[in-house]
Amino acid sequence: MTEAPVHPALWPAPFATGAVDATVTVPGSKSVTNRALVLASLAAEPGWLRRPLRSRDSLLMAEALRALGVGIEETVSSSSSIAGGPESEGEAWRIIPAGLHGPATVDVGNAGTVMRFLPPVAALADGPVRFDGDPRSYERPLHGVIDALRALGARIDDDGRGALPMTVHGGGALDGGAVEIDASSSSQFVSALLLSAPRFNQGVEVRHIGGRLPSMPHIRMTVDMLRAVGAQVDEPETGGEPNVWRVSPSAVLGRDVTIEPDLSNAQPFLAAALITGGRVVIPDWPSRTTQPGDALREIFTEMGGSCELTDEGLVFTGTGKIHGIDVDLGEVGELTPGIAAVAALADSPSTLRGVAHLRLHETDRLAALTKEINELGGDVTETEDGLHIRPRPLHGGIFHTYDDHRMATAGSIIGLAVEGVEIENVATTAKTLPDFPRMWTAMLGAGN
Numbered sequence: 025m026t027e028a029p030v031h032p033a034l035w036p037a038p039f040a041t042g043a044v045d046a047t048v049t050v051p052g053s054k055s056v057t058n059r060a061l062v063l064a065s066l067a068a069e070p071g072w073l074r075r076p077l078r079s080r081d082s083l084l085m086a087e088a089l090r091a092l093g094v095g096i097e098e099t100v101s102s103s104s105s106i107a108g109g110p111e112s113e114g115e116a117w118r119i120i121p122a123g124l125h126g127p128a129t130v131d132v133g134n135a136g137t138v139m140r141f142l143p144p145v146a147a148l149a150d151g152p153v154r155f156d157g158d159p160r161s162y163e164r165p166l167h168g169v170i171d172a173l174r175a176l177g178a179r180i181d182d183d184g185r186g187a188l189p190m191t192v193h194g195g196g197a198l199d200g201g202a203v204e205i206d207a208s209s210s211s212q213f214v215s216a217l218l219l220s221a222p223r224f225n226q227g228v229e230v231r232h233i234g235g236r237l238p239s240m241p242h243i244r245m246t247v248d249m250l251r252a253v254g255a256q257v258d259e260p261e262t263g264g265e266p267n268v269w270r271v272s273p274s275a276v277l278g279r280d281v282t283i284e285p286d287l288s289n290a291q292p293f294l295a296a297a298l299i300t301g302g303r304v305v306i307p308d309w310p311s312r313t314t315q316p317g318d319a320l321r322e323i324f325t326e327m328g329g330s331c332e333l334t335d336e337g338l339v340f341t342g343t344g345k346i347h348g349i350d351v352d353l354g355e356v357g358e359l360t361p362g363i364a365a366v367a368a369l370a371d372s373p374s375t376l377r378g379v380a381h382l383r384l385h386e387t388d389r390l391a392a393l394t395k396e397i398n399e400l401g402g403d404v405t406e407t408e409d410g411l412h413i414r415p416r417p418l419h420g421g422i423f424h425t426y427d428d429h430r431m432a433t434a435g436s437i438i439g440l441a442v443e444g445v446e447i448e449n450v451a452t453t454a455k456t457l458p459d460f461p462r463m464w465t466a467m468l469g470a471g472n
């Protein structure tokens with residue numbers, strides 16, 4: 025968490041005067057889109073992404089792959105609606121893989137998926153690839169990827185901190201083989217090495233040797249998507265050794281992939297139903313998914329709502345009663361800011377555990393949530409691996425976001441129930457959900 029800016033752009037978070045009743049079409053998943061872009065770029069033939077997420081993180085990924093020589097043709101809806109509306113059903117990206125070339129420059133912004141998933145791709149290119157990004161990207165852990173790639177045969181110049189900025193000197197191919205990493209600070213280290221591994225000469229064997237590995241659903245997502253493009257993956261959950269993943273060398277198939285809605289970005293809308301005692305429908309909620317956001321069905325039910333998966337989508341209903349929760353969020357860390365916001369409005373205290381690694385996300389999320397909720401009158405304390413949240417009556421004020429999209433949506437959730445909350449830099453939601461302010465206002469317009 026850096027210092028709050030001095031002259032913030034403020035967005036008055038809409039206050040809910042009644043129960044929301046809305047259907048909210050949520051754009052594609054960041055995590056699925058960015059994996060699909062990488063896999064399609066490594067394929068032996070062209071492929072399609074349908075209903076991809078169009079946001080800062082996915083556009084940075086697409087731009088970086090283009091810089092390496094991949095063809096990405098975007099078919100953009102002519103409608104004025106931003107991705108996610110029914111008019112954008114037709115949006116599709118055609119990916120035309122080509123030889124990967126340097127020299128190239130990659131701007132990772134503050135996208136964990138770009139800064140971690142692309143260095144292994146760059147190691148396959150035939151020239152130097154320079155990686156740079158937002159100031160925060162210099163602080164986010166990357167050592168797992170850098171050290172592993174070196175062990176697998178890549179040449180990388182960094183400033184010795186195991187972080188950005190750096191240059192990967194692609195040699196046109198990578199040996200691959202067995203490597204040990206400590207991925208306790210980010211599951212994305214494991215995903216990064218697995219995603220490119222079918223193209224390594226010997227594939228890869230990744231052995232995690234550190235403390236607890238977070239975000240397992242995201243590793244499952246990587247494994248599922250690799251299998252869908254024809255890769256052979258051995259992994260702990262289907263009988264493999266614990267903490268060991270193996271990907272065999274193979275061709276990557278070009279596929280036609282429809283991207284699921286981003287269930288973590290559905291979170292604020294579900295929270296709105298929970299808090300206002302309303303009803304929100306999220307169309308196209310998948311009946312089977314590896315996305316961590318699927319856990320919201322259980323978590324927000326325990327916190328007072330109820331939900332049903334119907335032909336219409338996920339129908340989520342609140343009663344207006346919100347209960348505290350004691351929960352380990354290690355598997356679903358990216359849901360923490362939204363859960364903390366709801367917990368601050370609950371009728372009993374909450375303990376959120378298992379998320380120490382959130383200190384290294386877009387910002388130090390544990391510090392940022394504690395400070396911002398407390399500045400509105402809340403009573404939040406940081407623990408070693410999470411937060412204690414004791415609800416108190418809150419008042420209006422500025423909610424700083426620290427360039428973190430999920431801080432902006434968390435503040436907006438609180439603003440539904442507390443008059444006078446102003447979100448500093450709501451535009452930071454562009455990282456994964458550029459249309460958030462309009463969608464939020466439209467949701468309230470439908471119910472108020």
Ligand SMILES: O=C(O)C1=C[C@@H](OP(=O)(O)O)[C@@H](O)[C@H](O)C1
Nearest residue numbers: 055210211212238239242357358
């Ligand atoms: O692989 C992915 O797509 C992600 C993995 C998780 O990262 P961490 O394991 O670093 O938390 C998650 O928080 C992030 O939003 C997306």
Ligand SMILES: C=C(OP(=O)(O)O)C(=O)O
Nearest residue numbers: 134135136137358385386
């Ligand atoms: C942690 C997150 O993003 P990133 O992909 O940048 O790690 C997130 O979206 O909550």
